[in-house]
Amino acid sequence: xxxxxxxxxxxxxxxxxxxxxxxxxxxxxxxxxxxxxxxxxxxxxxxxxxxxxxxxxxxxxxxxxxxxxxxxxxxxxxxxxxxxxxxxxxxxxxxxxxxxxxxxxxxxxxxxxxxxxxxxxxxxxxxxxxxxxxxxxxxxxxxxxxxxxxxxxxxxxxxxxxxxxxxxxxxxxxxxxxxxxxxxxxxxxxxxxxxxxxxxxxxxxxxxxxxxxxxxxxxxxxxxxxxxxxxxxxxxxxxxxxxxxxxxxxxxxxxxxxxxxxxxxxxxxxxxxxxxxxxxxxxxxxxxxxxxxxxxxxxxxxxxxxx
Amino acid sequence: xxxxxxxxxxxxxxxxxxxxxxxxxxxxxxxxxxxxxxxxxxxxxxxxxxxxxxxxxxxxxxxxxxxxxxxxxxxxxxxxxxxxxxxxxxxxxxxxxxxxxxxxxxxxxxxxxxxxxxxxxxxxxxxxxxxxxxxxxxxxxxxxxxxxxxxxxxxxxxxxxxxxxxxxxxxxxxxxxxxxxxxxxxxxxxxxxxxxxxxxxxxxxxxxxxxxxxxxxxxxxxxxxxxxx
Numbered sequence: 001x002x003x004x005x006x007x008x009x010x011x012x013x014x015x016x017x018x019x020x021x022x023x024x025x026x027x028x029x030x031x032x033x034x035x036x037x038x039x040x041x042x043x044x045x046x047x048x049x050x051x052x053x054x055x056x057x058x059x060x061x062x063x064x065x066x067x068x069x070x071x072x073x074x075x076x077x078x079x080x081x082x083x084x085x086x087x088x089x090x091x092x093x094x095x096x097x098x099x100x101x102x103x104x105x106x107x108x109x110x111x112x113x114x115x116x117x118x119x120x121x122x123x124x125x126x127x128x129x130x131x132x133x134x135x136x137x138x139x140x141x142x143x144x145x146x147x148x149x150x151x152x153x154x155x156x157x158x159x160x161x162x163x164x165x166x167x168x169x170x171x172x173x174x175x176x177x178x179x180x181x182x183x184x185x186x187x188x189x190x191x192x193x194x195x196x197x198x199x200x201x202x203x204x205x206x207x208x209x210x211x212x213x214x215x216x217x218x219x220x221x222x223x224x225x226x227x228x229x230x231x232x233x234x235x236x237x238x239x240x241x242x243x244x245x246x247x248x249x250x251x252x253x254x255x256x257x258x259x260x261x262x263x264x265x266x267x268x269x270x271x272x273x274x275x276x277x278x279x280x281x282x283x284x285x286x287x288x289x290x291x292x293x294x295x296x297x298x299x300x301x302x303x304x305x306x307x
Numbered sequence: 308x309x310x311x312x313x314x315x316x317x318x319x320x321x322x323x324x325x326x327x328x329x330x331x332x333x334x335x336x337x338x339x340x341x342x343x344x345x346x347x348x349x350x351x352x353x354x355x356x357x358x359x360x361x362x363x364x365x366x367x368x369x370x371x372x373x374x375x376x377x378x379x380x381x382x383x384x385x386x387x388x389x390x391x392x393x394x395x396x397x398x399x400x401x402x403x404x405x406x407x408x409x410x411x412x413x414x415x416x417x418x419x420x421x422x423x424x425x426x427x428x429x430x431x432x433x434x435x436x437x438x439x440x441x442x443x444x445x446x447x448x449x450x451x452x453x454x455x456x457x458x459x460x461x462x463x464x465x466x467x468x469x470x471x472x473x474x475x476x477x478x479x480x481x482x483x484x485x486x487x488x489x490x491x492x493x494x495x496x497x498x499x500x501x502x503x504x505x506x507x508x509x510x511x512x513x514x515x516x517x518x519x520x521x522x523x524x525x526x527x528x529x530x531x532x533x534x535x536x
Binding site for chain 1: 368369387388390391392415416417418419420421422423425426433439442443446451452454455458459462466467468469470471475478479482484485487488491493494496497500501503504505507508510513514
């Protein structure tokens with residue numbers, strides 16, 4: 001596996017533990033992926049900002065990021081649903097020759113050309129070459145699979161009940177980009193179960209976290225009102241923690257719980273959960289930047305002889 | 308969605324200065340009716356707001372033809388925002404059909420872009436993309452929301468939309484993590500490329516970018532007000 005990690009804006013600057021956990025689980029001692037460093041990435045760019053105001057600028061900026069991986073023989077792997085959605089959507093739109101020409105005309109001003117093309121179609125998914133945009137969840141699920149990951153687990157998280165949150169932009173729009181079944185997705189649940197924990201079902205599991213599209217930035221009260229419903233469904237099934245693959249969903253679940261003053265349920269990124277199961281020291285996973293204290297969850301793990 | 312040609316930018320209105328903004332906010336406050344039942348008289352559509360070209364404009368900026376909407380309401384039933392606010396997706400699409408453009412300019416950008424509406428739309432309208440098109444029209448006709456201007460300006464100066472705190476920098480160092488790319492000497496070239504591309508697509512003019520100095524002043528003012536971010 002050769003991955004170029006696209007860590008984006010939120011993770012390295014707000015939740016550095018997620019970036020560290022990802023590098024650790026993909027490291028030699030664990031999943032042993034080859035990580036190709038790229039230091040010229042920028043913001044993906046964010047859909048609510050760029051895509052909402054000028055589709056061409058969004059596409060040109062995204063294409064510039066995509067060009068950086070096209071000669072590296074590595075898959076671009078995002079740890080964020082927003083980056084995933086923006087960059088994957090860009091590969092789709094660039095399939096249109098006219099759009100691609102306009103974008104390349106702009107990119108020529110900085111000495112770059114995008115050469116991505118549709119390579120094959122499987123089911124309702126399109127695969128592009130040489131630029132492959134993937135999400136960590138899908139990469140772990142497809143390239144390693146449940147058994148391999150379960151085989152790397154040192155401390156099975158048995159007895160823990162976890163609520164998974166996929167987040168909208170991993171699954172939708174589903175027309176062509178879907179990586180998983182948008183109605184009954186399995187990938188994140190499978191990764192959680194590979195850790196030994198139980199993924200618990202809850203009401204309206206595919207609902208939005210509330211933060212997306214700039215709602216959190218503009219009307220936090222609305223973002224929290226949307227989160228509240230989801231929180232209550234998760235609380236009702238007695239989940240020990242919420243697990244997601246998106247830093248913005250993580251941020252929203254974290255902050256909304258603080259704002260709503262509810263019984264706290266810790267929120268973890270899937271990379272952090274797997275790191276704990278792989279026996280990586282919890283002190284290294286940057287939990288101090290989560291608003292809802294993760295310590296009670298770690299204590300539960302310790303009581304079971306984990307972490 | 309056509310990227311074949313760059314949309315023409317309208318003549319830019321002079322950006323309101325800070326004092327102007329405050330005065331406008333004060334005026335708005337004074338105009339706000341006291342809490343109570345909705346004043347129906349002020350909410351009647353008289354037809355003056357009607358813009359016959361709105362549907363065409365939406366298509367021009369990448370939305371689909373809203374005239375094919377069946378008004379079934381599936382979109383509203385699955386919309387997280389419709390559930391929590393008076394803004395119902397179905398009604399908003401109806402307003403598009405009738406050309407009530409200006410109404411949209413007074414609504415904040417609260418579509419989450421979750422695309423659930425698209426999943427359930429029998430006419431394949433994709434309301435989320437219609438709202439993206441309306442945002443395109445809004446920024447060209449009435450200006451750019453402040454949060455967009457701040458975000459784009461930061462990305463142009465910094466490459467990314469966030470800046471780490473000192474303790475996060477220390478953590479990264481202690482853990483032996485890769486340095487943040489925008490702290491490396493070669494990153495100046497990257498920022499230069501972004502600037503070139505934004506000029507090329509005329510995005511710099513559209514957004515009216517904020518300089519570092521302006522951002523600093525704004526931050527100081529926010530801090531003085533005790534705003535917590």
